[in-house]
Amino acid sequence: MIANRxxxxxxxRRLIIFLGFIFLIVGYVMAYxxxxxxxxxxxxxxxxxxxxxxxxxxxxxxxxxxxSNSSTYSxxxxxxxxxxxxxxEAKTVWFGSDVSTSDxxxxxxxxxxxxxxxxxxxxxxxxxxxxxxLEPGVFKTTWFYxxxxxxxLGTGILxxxxxxxxSFFRLFMKSGPIETANxxx
Numbered sequence: 001m002i003a004n005r006x007x008x009x010x011x012x013r014r015l016i017i018f019l020g021f022i023f024l025i026v027g028y029v030m031a032y033x034x035x036x037x038x039x040x041x042x043x044x045x046x047x048x049x050x051x052x053x054x055x056x057x058x059x060x061x062x063x064x065x066x067x068s069n070s071s072t073y074s075x076x077x078x079x080x081x082x083x084x085x086x087x088x089e090a091k092t093v094w095f096g097s098d099v100s101t102s103d104x105x106x107x108x109x110x111x112x113x114x115x116x117x118x119x120x121x122x123x124x125x126x127x128x129x130x131x132x133x134l135e136p137g138v139f140k141t142t143w144f145y146x147x148x149x150x151x152x153l154g155t156g157i158l159x160x161x162x163x164x165x166x167s168f169f170r171l172f173m174k175s176g177p178i179e180t181a182n183x184x185x
Contacts, residue, residue: 013163020159023152031149039146042095045123045136053081053122053132055114056089060107063100072100075110081122083129090122094135096142 057078064071075097080089092098093110101107114120114134125131 013167017160017163020156020161020163023156023159025156027149027152027154027156029149030145031147031153035144035146035149038095039138039142041125041131042133042136042138042142044125045095045133048123048133048136049126051081051083051122051124053079053120055079055116055118055120058111058114058116060104060111070102072102073104073107074098074100075107075114077111077114077134079114079120079122079132079134081124081132083124086129088124088130088132090130090132092131092133094133094137094139094142096139096144097135099141099144 055077057076059076061074061076062071063074075093076091077093078089078091080087082088093114097110120134122132122134123136124133
């Protein structure tokens with residue numbers, strides 16, 4: 001009975017550590033491969049050159065999950081602009097505007113600002129002119145991927161760190177106390 005309980009604890013500990021590593025990987029991808037570059041682009045966009053563009057599409061998109069009765073909404077704005085006689089199309093209103101929320105009014109307010117065929121000021125990346133934004137800078141939603149990634153990272157650190165630390169502690173306690181040199185003699 002005790003051996004079976006010990007075996008189940010060992011399996012449970014390994015499962016928690018495995019899931020912790022999954023959380024670490026997902027958190028790293030969200031925070032550092034998606035969130036941090038988004039924040040860096042948003043900060044840099046304030047200094048990008050500008051050109052004039054035209055709104056081609058502007059509507060609210062509804063997203064309904066299969067396991068929920070609720071919907072989330074996002075503004076879908078497509079605009080065309082020209083840099084050095086080359087035409088580009090982009091969809092980014094601000095960095096982080098692709099985050100869907102349950103508040104439909106946020107998406108509606110965004111599309112009201114950008115009706116179809118309206119002339120707009122477009123900020124574009126001089127090294128990559130295909131990357132553009134209508135509203136430069138960092139907004140609350142720009143932080144979403146970075147902060148959400150850190151939620152996963154923190155959970156993963158706890159899920160892997162606590163069992164690993166306790167395993168090392170038990171291993172240390174089994175080996176006996178550390179003998180110290182007595183320099184007083």
